[in-house]
Amino acid sequence: MASRLRKAGLRPTRQRLALSSLLFGQGDRHVTAEALHCEAQAAGIELSLATVYNTLHQFTGAGMLRQVTVGGDKAYFDTNTGDHHHFYVDAEQRLIDIPGEKVEVLGLPTPPAGSEVERVDVIVRIKSR
C-alpha cells in the first residue's frame, strides 16, 4: 500500500494510508468527500475534512481515482479508473458502474480543430417506475 503511494510521489502518511485502505480495501466504490470523512471517523481514524479533500485530489491526480460528475451538489470519486460508464439513480444520489467493454458510442463527430477527445462519459439517468 505504501509502495503504491511512493510510486505516485506521495509520502505514505498515516492519513493517506488509512484512506487508501478504506478506498481500495474493498471492491469498486463511489465516495464523496464528506462520506469518506465520516467513514474514517467511524473507523477511529482522526483526520480533517480538508485532508480528505486534499487526498482525494492527489489520488485523482495520480490516476488512482476518477472524479465523476453527475450534477448533484457533491463530487463523486470512483475507485474504478478503467473504461466504464454509470447509471445514476437520481432519487438516491447513487452511482452504479456500467462495464465499458459492452458499451459502444457510435457516430460522434470529430472534435473541433486543434482539440482532441480526453474522455467520453455516458451517464444513464434512471428513476424508479
Next chain:
Amino acid sequence: MASRLRKAGLRPTRQRLALSSLLFGQGDRHVTAEALHCEAQAAGIELSLATVYNTLHQFTGAGMLRQVTVGGDKAYFDTNTGDHHHFYVDAEQRLIDIPGEKVEVLGLPTPPAGSEVERVDVIVRIKSR
C-alpha cells in the same frame, strides 16, 4: 411569447418575458444563471439574481430548458431540449452541441429492476492538443 408562458402555467411577467427573449430569441444557447443575469443587466433589464435562478428552474420544469451537468462549479441551462449530446471544452468551460440523430449508444445493460431510463447523457470532454 406570453402564450408560451401561459401554456406552461407561468404568468407572463416583465422579468419572465425579458429572460424568454434573451434565451429563445437567438439560436440554441448554453447559459449559467450568473451569465444570464449579467446579460439582462447589460440589456437594461432590472431583475435580481434570485429571479434568474427561479426562472431558469421554472422553465426547466416546464420543459423549455434542460439542465446540463458537466462538473464545473456552475450549472448550465440549454435551450435545446431535443435529443442531443455535448462536447465540453474544459479549458474554456464551454459546451458545444452534438446533434442526437447521428449518435448511437449501444450495449447498455438494462437498468436495475423497478427502474427505467430517464435520459442518456453523453459528454465528450475535449482539450486542446
Next chain:
DNA sequence: CAATACCTTAGAATGATTCTAAACTGAGAA
C-alpha cells in the same frame, strides 16, 4: 540526530445556489 521539504489542520473564506419574509403585480371578480 538535524535539516528540510512535504503534510495536516482548524478555522476562515469563497462562491454558487437557496431561503425568507416582505413588497409587488397580473388577472379575474365585482
Next chain:
DNA sequence: TTCTCAGTTTAGAATCATTCTAAGGTATTG
C-alpha cells in the same frame, strides 16, 4: 375601474460543498 389574492419578485441572509491560509507536525535524507 377598482378590489382582491394567489402568484411573483427581491434584497439580503443563510447554506453548503469546497478551497484557502498560515501555523504546527512528520517523513526522509544525509
